[in-house]
Amino acid sequence: MSLEEDYRNLKQSAEAKINGEAENNISRNRFSSLLVSKDRNFLLSPDGTKVEVSELEGKVVGLYFSANWYPPCRNFTQILIDAYEHLNSNGCNFEVVFVSSDEDLNAFNNYRALMPWLSIPFSDLETKKALDRKFNVEGIPCLIILQPKDNKDEATLQDGVEILYRFGVQAFPFTKQRLQELELQEREKHECQTLTNLLTINDRDYLFGHPAPKQVPVDSLVGKTVGLFFSAQWCRPGVKFTPKLVSIYHKIKQMLTPNANDEDFEIVFVSSDCDQPGFDSYFNTMPWLALPFGDPTVKSLTKHFDVQGIPCLIILGPDGKTITKHGRSLINLYQENAYPFTEAKVDLLEKQMDEEAKNLPRSEYHAGHKHELTLVCQETGGGPFICCDCDEQGSGWAYQCLDCGYEVHPKCIRAVDFGSMLEK
Structure with a gap:
């Protein structure tokens, strides 16, 4: 090997070392500047021991702004725990840091006891305020995702809560590139969406009718406008909305009966009930169809349509494609006139409402x-x-x-x- 080649190799090795150190410094300096105070260079582990902030080096970090007193936070915390444990059991370098909005130390400690990740001490109010300002946190729960080797603001994801609800652990490592890949997959999946691939699974190709467990083939819905009604007996808004939806359902069916064409409308109950008796009792108040209680399709539909709260009414067109995710709102606004829920019909109704508002x-x-x-x-x-x-x-x-x-x-x-x- 010539002296010139030796020099070139030494130079490349030195540059690689410098670049590696620079990347580590980005990670170390960024997390330190955000999470270290003048009196503290540590975070609290679940058992209360002190963990130096430098331990976050090389990890994807989620800053979790949350509070024990707010039900949506408690609901999302369990989702985040499941994702955190799944990712770390599979060797992913992911850490979460809890930034508390609790009202007192006891509430903070009780909430933190549920969490398997790190926390900023409750007493460090200045760091919490600085993080609120830095990331413009206006509501909780909020999950800010920081990348270990990129301190640019555009690499930071502000909407970690929505991302986890929408994509789950598949979103890791939470980069813009990974999210673009998932969005492309989602678009392709929705383009291939049919009633059959949405509502059937393995050897079940039917839905429950009345009296349950009467079986109605999924294929009998093909060509109809179909509403997927996500609700549960324990959900007060869902129980309150159900009689209105029943009334509108009957009015739409009556409206379509005299028509000579093949238009038809059906609803499928997608249950989040906790037990079979709750499902049976609630389904008995409905005149439409339902997925069987506990069917795995419930979870896949919830994820596919990004259902973050119930009651929710998704409307599918005769071709099985999604017309709108806002069926509940359209029913409240326009009653049976909302049918068939298409963009053209909604535009017409909005213009009529604007005209009526003039008076x-x-x-x-x-x-x-x-x-x-x-x-x-x-x-x-x-x-x-x-x-x-x-x-x-x-x-x-x-x-x-x-x-x-x-x-x-x-x-x-x-x-x-x-x-x-x-x-x-």
Whole structure:
């Protein structure tokens, strides 16, 4: 080997060493600058021992902003625990750091006892505030994903909660490239979506009808508009919405009966009930079909449609493709007129609603609220909301209290005069 080749090899080796050290420094410096305070260079392990922040070097790190007092946080914590344990049992370098919004030390300790990862000490309020400001944390639960070898802000993922709900552990290592791959796979899967591949599994090619367990072939739904109703008996909003959906279901079926064409409508109950008796009792209030209780398809449908809360009504077209994930909102807004839930029909209904809104009073006093309510639309502060009178979803036009945010559907207004409000 010549002197020139020796020199070249030595130079490449030195550059590789420098680059490796630089990458480690990025990881070390970034995590230290975020998580080390002037009085502390450690985090708390699940058993309370101190773990130096430098132990995070080379790992993908999730900063988990959460609190014990908020139910959505507790729900997501279990999902994060399952993902964390799965990833680490498979040798993935993934760590989570809990950033608490709990109200006192006891609540922090009780919540932290459920978590298998690290935590910033509850007493370090300054670091928590600095992280809130750095990542613009406006709500919890919030999961910020940091990459070990990239300290650029564009490499940071702000929506870790949504990513885990949507993709689960498949999203690891939570890079932009990996998410693009998963989104492409998801698009391809939705393009190939049919009723048959959504609702059948192995040797089950049927749904339950009435009286259960009457079997109805999945293929009998092909060519129909189908609603997938995700709900459970323990879900109060779901139980409250069900009678309305039953009424609308019958009205749509009656509306279609005189038609000479082949239009038809069906609903399939996708249960999140905790036990068979709960499922049976709830399903008996419904006139439509259902997946069997505990069927694995329930989980695959929940993931496929990214269902993050119930009740939820997904509408599929006659070709089996998704028309909308907002069937519940459309039912609340337009009742049976929402059928067949297509974009063209919704556009028409929105235009009709806009025309009707021209004749509505610009403000009203509502029997259920003490302040004046102002008529608003999407462009003037409206948008998706939960009606404070009927507790159902709405969007577009609403009567809104500009003082406290109280909102009601225009159809839910029970108008009273200002004088009677003063007397109260």
